[in-house]
Amino acid sequence: MDPKAAYDELTRRSREWSTLASCAALLSWDELTVMPTAASAFRGDQLGLLAGLEHERATDPKVGELLATVEGSDLVADPESPEAADVRELRRSFDRKTKLPRALVEELARVTSAAQHEWVAARKGRDFPRFLPWLDRIVALKRREAECVGAPGGDPYDALLDDYEPGASxxxxxxxxxxxxxxxxxxxxxxxxxxxxxxxxxxxxxxxxxxxxxxxxxxxxxxxxxxxxxxxxxxxxxxxxxxxxxxxxxxxxxxxxxxxxxxxxxxxxxxxxxxxxxxxxxxxxxxxxxxxxxxxxxxxxxxxxxxxxxxxxxxxxxxxxxxxxxxxxxxxxxxxxxxxxxxxxxxxxxxxxxxxxxxxxxxxxxxxxxxxxxxxxxxxxxxxxxxxxxxxxxxxxxxxxxxxxxxxxxxxxxxxxxxxxxxxxxxxxxxxxxxxxxxxxxxxxxxxxxxxxxxxxxxxxxxxxxxxxxxxxxxxxxxxxxxxxxxxxxxxxxxxxxxxxxxxxxxxxxx
The missing domain is CATH 1.10.1370.30 (Neurolysin; domain 3)
Structure with a gap:
């Protein structure tokens, strides 16, 4: 496959998994604005499924092959071109996501969806012990995430910070x-x-x-x-x-x-x-x-x-x-x-x-x-x-x-x-x-x-x-x-x- 065709296929795939993410964003908006409270458990299942599907597509080994085809080609010779920026950032995302097991991604989506509703109830009741088991689970899951994507022996906080502010430490x-x-x-x-x-x-x-x-x-x-x-x-x-x-x-x-x-x-x-x-x-x-x-x-x-x-x-x-x-x-x-x-x-x-x-x-x-x-x-x-x-x-x-x-x-x-x-x-x-x-x-x-x-x-x-x-x-x-x-x-x-x-x-x- 020539680099231009590989780049076009990369962006097609990227738009596909971004569309899945947009579906999750719409469900999250609904959850925080108008969703009935009794729907919270199933909403966690919905978000978990979407997170898993997005992760599966974004970590398809074919994505790595497409990236390798484009990297180093004339298409990305100018580091400030849109194509070069797309390829650089897709590589960064691919390398990060392939280090995360799908099971961990889905579990994080399910747990945090449920935890947000428990947080609302715990805050309303001024009841920290009610929220503590969820906080324990989330901290443990985020440590696992940091272990998966962070540098060996590095600060686990850097691994999570990089998701929000690339390049910061x-x-x-x-x-x-x-x-x-x-x-x-x-x-x-x-x-x-x-x-x-x-x-x-x-x-x-x-x-x-x-x-x-x-x-x-x-x-x-x-x-x-x-x-x-x-x-x-x-x-x-x-x-x-x-x-x-x-x-x-x-x-x-x-x-x-x-x-x-x-x-x-x-x-x-x-x-x-x-x-x-x-x-x-x-x-x-x-x-x-x-x-x-x-x-x-x-x-x-x-x-x-x-x-x-x-x-x-x-x-x-x-x-x-x-x-x-x-x-x-x-x-x-x-x-x-x-x-x-x-x-x-x-x-x-x-x-x-x-x-x-x-x-x-x-x-x-x-x-x-x-x-x-x-x-x-x-x-x-x-x-x-x-x-x-x-x-x-x-x-x-x-x-x-x-x-x-x-x-x-x-x-x-x-x-x-x-x-x-x-x-x-x-x-x-x-x-x-x-x-x-x-x-x-x-x-x-x-x-x-x-x-x-x-x-x-x-x-x-x-x-x-x-x-x-x-x-x-x-x-x-x-x-x-x-x-x-x-x-x-x-x-x-x-x-x-x-x-x-x-x-x-x-x-x-x-x-």
Whole structure:
């Protein structure tokens, strides 16, 4: 077979198993939004079967033969060509998946599907012992996975992290996170000791859910989310699922007495959705039609949620609109008071509700704990105590029970070990990308004040979205911003935004 025919066959197969994965994604969306609870056991069987079928096709020895035919040919001579990127990433995926037994893949799918429902019940009942047997099983399964795909004698965490952030390592992340933490902790201390305290009362009151939904869709559409190719729904835990070309689904959750949770949740998930909708639909099912990493994905959501959505320029346009929609709580509200309220800092228990300054401390705690769980240094039964101690040490707060403690996140019940660090990487990447976009686009705030975010979205499409998996995450950031992943732009951004809010000396005044 000639290389071109081999490449065409590779991409045909890749699209086939990606279609199976899209079926699983649709079932997972259904499971988390509208599925009856009594269907959970059979849903695990469905997802397990699909995971097994996808794994079987992706590890067919014929795939290895096709890859060998194309590798080294003129078709992939240019390392940045779509063909070269596809072949490189398909080889990486093939080598990883062929190390995993199908039985382990199916067992992980079944166990995590059931465990997510047990997690919901355990959290609702504040009952860690109910969830502990499932956590034990999942940790054991993830260790087996790491043994299968990791380097002999290597850090098991690296093997799992590579699935979400290719090329990253626990040691490099530890150095980056330590440098970030060394600057965050004193910044949080400065803010805590400030006599200035923004009043969040303006964000509490009567915010009818039907109007929150209307506003969410209006803002989502205004910044570029295409509702002909996507939808917004409600779930217990907000998420984005890029199911297939023309089918990107985002969710949020609502509280009738709270403005922030839904609004910023929508901005966050829309950021993910814009990335999914910015990928080339003609390349669906191949690496050049897929996002490069979760860290890059998270950079898009955090950029829109925080760097755009908490800025003065954004609210210069949107505050009058929001005040008209919610006359009862906001009719007499002043712009500066409202803006300070959405930029307040309060060490808290819940990651998803954390402010922009303390959020990364939540992630660093999880990164440290899950590394300890995988290495065996932390027995799963000791997780609640270790969690409380970490929160007391780094954030000065302790959860009243496990619902707001170690059971607050769905990730471990879903088997997503290695996922959490990508949230902080996303924050770091977002600050770097926004800095560079602002430099290249000139007065970016001027267009945002007019409600026009098209220049920014166009820049992101050109520098991030269209590249798909052509480059590694670190290389993509380096090419887009001119520097390696770095914590300093984020720290500068935080000081520029929160310094004026809290009257910190030496702070820059944001436009």
């Amino acid at each position: 626990a040691s490099r992340l530890s150095g980056l996170f330590d440098a970030l933490k060394a600057e965050l902790v004193p910044l949080v201390g400065q803010i805590a000791s400030s006599e200035t305290r923004p009043d969040p009362g303006v964000l509490r009151g009567n915010y009818p859910i039907d109007r929150q939904k209307m506003l969410g869709e209006l803002v989502a559409a205004s910044i570029g989310f295409d509702f002909d190719r996507g939808r917004l729904d409600t779930s217990a835990h907000p998420f984005c699922s890029g199911i297939a070309p023309g089918d990107c689904r985002i969710t949020t959750r609502y509280r009738p007495d709270d403005f922030e949770e839904s609004f910023f949740g929508v901005l966050h998930e829309v950021g993910h959705g814009l990335y999914e909708q910015g990928l080339d639909p003609d390349r669906f099912g191949t690496p050049m039609g897929e996002s490069v990493s979760l860290g890059i994905h998270e950079s898009q959501s955090r950029l829109w949620e925080n760097l755009v959505g908490r800025g003065r320029a954004f609210w210069t346009h949107w505050f009058p609109i929001v005040r008209r929609l919610f006359r009862e709580p906001l009719g007499a509200a002043e712009f500066d008071a409202f803006h300070r309220a959405v930029n307040r800092v309060e060490p808290s228990l819940i990651r998803t509700q954390a402010d922009e300054v303390t959020y990364n401390l939540h992630i660093i705690i999880r990164f440290e704990l899950e590394r300890a769980l995988l290495s065996g240094d932390l027995p799963p039964a000791d997780l609640p105590g270790a969690w409380d101690e970490s929160y007391r040490r780094d954030l000065g707060v302790v959860a009243p029970d496990v619902a707001d403690g170690c059971l607050q996140d769905v990730h471990w019940s879903a088997g997503l070990f290695g996922y959490f660090p990508t949230y902080t990487l996303g924050n770091l990447y977002a600050a770097q990308l926004f800095d560079r976009a602002s430099e290249e686009l000139g007065d970016l705030d001027a267009s945002i004040r007019q409600g026009d975010t098209t220049p920014l979205l166009r820049w992101l499409r050109d520098h991030v979205h269209r590249h798909a998996r052509r480059h590694t995450p670190a290389a993509l950031i380096r090419r887009a911003t001119g520097s390696d992943p770095d914590h300093r732009p984020l720290i500068r951004s935080l000081k520029a935004r929160y310094g004026p809010v809290y009257g910190l000396s030496g702070a820059e005044v944001p436009s």
